[in-house]
Amino acid sequence: TQTVSQSDAHVTVFEGDSVELRCNYSYGGSIYLSWYIQHHGRGLQFLLKYYSGNPVVQGVNGFEAEFSKSDSSFHLRKASVHWSDSAVYFCAAAATSSGQKLVFGQGTILKVYL
């Protein structure tokens, strides 16, 4: 069974700080990975995705993520956060063998203080 784990339930930083949100998955084969952001009371918005090629992928609003096959990870990073980045972030994965079933992690609440 494929699983996605986000080890930090809450992350708190100050505006202008860098941040890394962690995501690990358990599956040995080829995998699709993505990150989403959810502001309070809203649906999820797609940030970025990875399937193959350059392990560092760029997304919207200065976010990037790095795939590591050896660590089974796909951590999300931002060099300088803004207060408006405060939201819940979800990592998601789909194994190529599972067709179109995207499995989500439990989410990380990011709070950015001024």
Place this chain on the structure above:
Amino acid sequence: GGIITQTPKFLIGQEGQKLTLKCQQNFNHDTMYWYRQDSGKGLRLIYYSITENDLQKGDLSEGYDASREKKSSFSLTVTSAQKNEMAVFLCASRPPGHTNTGQLYFGEGSKLTVL
């Protein structure tokens, strides 16, 4: 650009009642999804559909029915609402092509409360 519209935005029902949530998309996407989101938990897949009249069960399909009579719409029915059940149901669709497997477009959600 397209949009996914979920109706109703808020749904209050009674225990044992059958309740239906509707989702419309104008992206012309083939694949659509229904997820359930409980407070403090991630999203759990209830049903998905890869084309009109197709239905695929997710990990949480028990207690739910789904219907995809048109490409643009995907309905979810709670067959017997459970008392004190509260969750947000999220509809999503996906562009074609395997490289878009991880790229879903979501609606704003429908919040269910069962009294």
